[in-house]
Structure formats: C-alpha cells, structure tokens
Amino acid sequence: AGFPRSGTPMARLGSDDDTAACVGMSAQAVVCDLPAHKSGNVTLEVSWNGQDYTSSGIQFRYTSVLAVSMVEPSAVLAQGGATVTLLSGSDGLASAADGLHCDFSGTRATAVRLDARRATCTVPSSLSVGKHSVGLVRRGAVEGDWLSDSDGRAWVTVVSELSVVSAVPSTSVLSGGTLVTITGSGFSSAPAEDLVCHFGGAGASSAEVLSDTAVRCLAPAAGAAGARVTSVTLGLDGNNDSPGALFEYLTTPTVTGVHPGEAAYASAGGSVTVTGAGFPRSGTPMARLGSDDDTAACVGMSAQAVVCDLPAHKSGN
Numbered sequence: 001a002g003f004p005r006s007g008t009p010m011a012r013l014g015s016d017d018d019t020a021a022c023v024g025m026s027a028q029a030v031v032c033d034l035p036a037h038k039s040g041n042v043t044l045e046v047s048w049n050g051q052d053y054t055s056s057g058i059q060f061r062y063t064s065v066l067a068v069s070m071v072e073p074s075a076v077l078a079q080g081g082a083t084v085t086l087l088s089g090s091d092g093l094a095s096a097a098d099g100l101h102c103d104f105s106g107t108r109a110t111a112v113r114l115d116a117r118r119a120t121c122t123v124p125s126s127l128s129v130g131k132h133s134v135g136l137v138r139r140g141a142v143e144g145d146w147l148s149d150s151d152g153r154a155w156v157t158v159v160s161e162l163s164v165v166s167a168v169p170s171t172s173v174l175s176g177g178t179l180v181t182i183t184g185s186g187f188s189s190a191p192a193e194d195l196v197c198h199f200g201g202a203g204a205s206s207a208e209v210l211s212d213t214a215v216r217c218l219a220p221a222a223g224a225a226g227a228r229v230t231s232v233t234l235g236l237d238g239n240n241d242s243p244g245a246l247f248e249y250l251t252t253p254t255v256t257g258v259h260p261g262e263a264a265y266a267s268a269g270g271s272v273t274v275t276g277a278g279f280p281r282s283g284t285p286m287a288r289l290g291s292d293d294d295t296a297a298c299v300g301m302s303a304q305a306v307v308c309d310l311p312a313h314k315s316g317n
Helices: none
Strands: 010-012 017-024 027-033 040-045 060-061 070-072 075-077 084-088 100-104 109-112 118-122 130-139 146-148 153-160 163-168 171-174 179-185 197-199 202-204 208-211 214-218 225-232 244-248 254-259 270-277 286-288 295-302 305-310
Touching: 040 163, 070 153, 084 130, 100 118, 100 146, 100 225, 163 244, 197 214, 202 214, 286 305
Parallel strands: 075 153, 171 244
Antiparallel strands: 010 017, 010 040, 017 027, 040 060, 070 084, 084 118, 100 109, 100 130, 109 118, 130 146, 130 153, 163 179, 179 214, 197 202, 197 225, 208 214, 225 244, 254 270, 270 305, 286 295, 295 305
C-alpha cells in the first residue's frame, strides 16, 4: 500500500545487488521483470528512488527449471496405470514439491517427488496409442496458471495391447541359439529397442520387429528341458507380459549310427534309419547332409530312431 505514482520503481532481491525494473500500476501494485537468480527464497523490496527501499520482509521463491531429460520406461501399454519416472538433468525438483504434476501432451497427472532429480507419475488411461511429449509442471500463484519448461521435455510411447499367437519353430535345444519367429499383433506400435522376447524362466532376448504381426529373436539357453510359454513384453522386467505361445526346450539329441551306413543307391538317394538317443517326439525332424544345404525329411519312430528319405548326392562320405 502507499505506492507513489511518481519516481521510477525498482525491486531489489535479498541482500544481493540484483535489481529489477518495475512499472507502477496503482497505489497498490507494481509489475517487475525479475532477473535470473539461484533457486531458493529471497526477500523482495521496492524503491522509487533507487536508495530508499521498503522493509516489509516479503519472501519470493525462485525454483530451478523443471527440465526433463529422460523418462523410464519410455514405452507403456495403452490400458493405463503404468508408473513412469521422470529424470531432471539438474536439482530442479529440490524446491518444487508443492503442486508438482506430469504433463502428458496436455493431460496432467499428480507427480510424486522422489528426490531433487526424480519424480514419478501414473500414466493417464486416456492417452491414445502413439508418441507423447511429457514434462513437469507446477501450479503457479494464480489459479489455473502452470509453470513449466517447454524445452525440457522427453517422450513416452503408448503401445497398443500386444498378443502372441505362435512361435516357429516351437522347440530349441538346451544350449539355445535357435532363431524363433513369434507371430501375433501390436508389435510395430512399440519402440523396437523396448521389445523383449521372454522364454518362461529360461531368460529373455531382444526382439527384431519384422512387421506388426511378427518379431524374431534368439532363444536363450535353458537349464533344464521342458515346456515354456513365450511372450513378447515391453522392457526386461516383464511387467507387461502379453499372453504367450507354447515353446519347448529339448534335451540335446545325439546320433550314434546310420543304417545302412553305405548303400549302392547313395548317388540316387533312398531311405535310411538314423539311430541315437534323446530324439524328441514333437517337432518336425529333418536331416542335413554334411556342410551342404541338402536336407531330407524324416519321420520320427521313437526316442532312438528316425527314418529319413535322403536326396541324391555325390558319392563319398
């Protein structure tokens, strides 16, 4: 109160020499353009002659820029409810706990500050599938006013529901390394770097997106034989598992003999019985001849024998 209508009003910040030019609006208000200042509370006093300042002790708080450098995870499923962590490149959240929100392309959600650099938010279920800009905002002093750093934002991708229909081939030896194509839907809506194939308790491997309906990945090694359920998930934690397809790890088979071991019809092809141990009863057996690409269809007879129709081949072992 009592602001004079004459003179040149200016503001002084705390005990520093930082001053700001002001414009008198009335006997009760001036508008001041404040300079940059370190974060924290400062007293703000006003003078009309550059020497005699008020001594009201009014406090004004500077907060660091609410810039976001990263979002984890960077992709979530569309049903909402996922929690993301926003990381700031500075200690900008140290003094911004009150009224802190995440802004997802204009849709705001309450933020929980973890420390000076991290805050968490629940992704709104109303977000559409696609890429969304996300940043931190804070309630201003005026109702409906939000403070933010428009340049300090990151991106989060909302992904449609993933489904898995089949895994081809559906078996692998215990040592892993089998290249498996998993079919389903929704794969192209996710960032490729976030898609992971899970093979039950055997482990996980990164997925190569072939199309919206297919991804390809290497089966990891397994500790024991048995059936697994494969799934395609977002992230390595497996929290967003989609329904899976059956995949089986098999004991590594061994071949002990071929009967007959030498035949006059070798150059023209013919049937042979391959014996050994650990032959699986599932899958489609086939034989490969040496280092060539010649293969032969086989029929499983038992866990110790398959019968293969060999193609024509040059003479020799």
